Amino acid sequence: MSASAPSVTVIGLGPMGRAMAGAFLDSGHRVTVWNRTAAKADELVARGAERAATVEEALAANELVILSLTDYDALYAILGPAADSLAGRVLVNLSSDTPARAREAAAWAARHGAVHLTGGVQVPPSGIGNPESSTFYSGPEDVFEAHRPTLEVLTGADYRGADPGLAALFYQLQMDIFWTTMVSYLHAVAVARRNGITAEEFLPYASSTAASIPGFLAFYTPRIDAGRYEGDVDNLAMGLASVEHILHTTADAGVDTTLPATVRDFMRRAVEQGRAGESVVSLVETFSPAATGKGAAA
Numbered sequence: 058m059s060a061s062a063p064s065v066t067v068i069g070l071g072p073m074g075r076a077m078a079g080a081f082l083d084s085g086h087r088v089t090v091w092n093r094t095a096a097k098a099d100e101l102v103a104r105g106a107e108r109a110a111t112v113e114e115a116l117a118a119n120e121l122v123i124l125s126l127t128d129y130d131a132l133y134a135i136l137g138p139a140a141d142s143l144a145g146r147v148l149v150n151l152s153s154d155t156p157a158r159a160r161e162a163a164a165w166a167a168r169h170g171a172v173h174l175t176g177g178v179q180v181p182p183s184g185i186g187n188p189e190s191s192t193f194y195s196g197p198e199d200v201f202e203a204h205r206p207t208l209e210v211l212t213g214a215d216y217r218g219a220d221p222g223l224a225a226l227f228y229q230l231q232m233d234i235f236w237t238t239m240v241s242y243l244h245a246v247a248v249a250r251r252n253g254i255t256a257e258e259f260l261p262y263a264s265s266t267a268a269s270i271p272g273f274l275a276f277y278t279p280r281i282d283a284g285r286y287e288g289d290v291d292n293l294a295m296g297l298a299s300v301e302h303i304l305h306t307t308a309d310a311g312v313d314t315t316l317p318a319t320v321r322d323f324m325r326r327a328v329e330q331g332r333a334g335e336s337v338v339s340l341v342e343t344f345s346p347a348a349t350g351k352g353a354a355a
């Protein structure tokens with residue numbers, strides 16, 4: 058091991074933790090691993106990782122401790138009984154959960170003398186070890202910067218700020234888009250299939266629509282930030298009519314209508330608020346009225 062490759066502990070060896078420990082090994086770091094199901098460490102141990110017999114031993118091995126767990130409940134289940142061994146550790150928590158739980162965990166760690174850095178990994182295990190992949194981080198900036206070179210062995214690092222909730226927040230915002238997009242794609246596939254069109258045949262059209270979205274985001278973003286919802290390009294009356302057509306096409310195909318009906322209901326509510334002539338992006342006010350937004354008065 059070279060002086061530029063500090064040793065690391067990895068706790069949690071699901072597909073993600075195993076990929077992370079493997080990336081550290083590949084780049085010459087000494088790695089100590091621990092997992093509830095010990096057998097998941099076998100392959101890593103064969104590649105040179107050290108197996109800690111206990112969580113306490115894993116914590117004692119290194120200052121930098123990477124956590125890759127299902128959620129924060131697993132963190133407390135593992136580290137709670139070993140809390141006396143946390144002092145002086147830097148816990149880089151790459152487990153997904155909510156911003157509130159990240160803030161709570163940072164306070165919990167601090168009470169036990171440890172520093173918590175929150176992470177939100179934006180790629181699957183296959184993206185670990187690729188500098189073009191990205192992970193959100195938040196927490197104390199000096200601690201993050203001190204460990205940045207080591208963390209960048211895993212993915213590129215996008216530091217979002219000192220608030221421990223920020224990395225989790227940015228991660229959840231991305232997931233919000235990801236899941237609703239995937240569900241809408243699957244809904245469209247279901248309608249296509251009921252009409253004898255395979256997912257394969259539909260693929261280029263689905264991809265083309267998905268690829269057009271960044272252009273819409275770039276166009277509307279400055280308007281949203283400025284609270285400008287003029288209907289010069291599109292308007293909610295048109296949007297509502299369009300979604301009604303999707304709803305009827307879905308019903309005619311015998312496919313579950315919950316998804317388009319929900320979208321329709323948002324648009325209808327905005328139209329009922331007198332905003333038929335405004336752009337569809339004014340729906341942001343329907344979801345959460347800005348202090349000065351029209352939805353605030355509704």
Ligand code: NDP
Pocket residue numbers: 068069070071072073074092093094097125126127128130131134135151152153154178179180181182
């Ligand atoms: P898994 O859920 O497969 O693995 C989670 C790990 O958590 C395992 O080591 C498991 O131990 C451990 N664990 C869960 N509950 C407990 C508990 N109560 N006590 C002790 N250990 C527990 O997750 P992944 O490896 O796929 O992902 C890890 C994190 O990374 C998750 O938060 C996930 O959301 C996030 N992530 C995952 C991505 C992916 O594509 N996989 C993409 C981006 C983020 P055991 O082996 O004993 O079951």
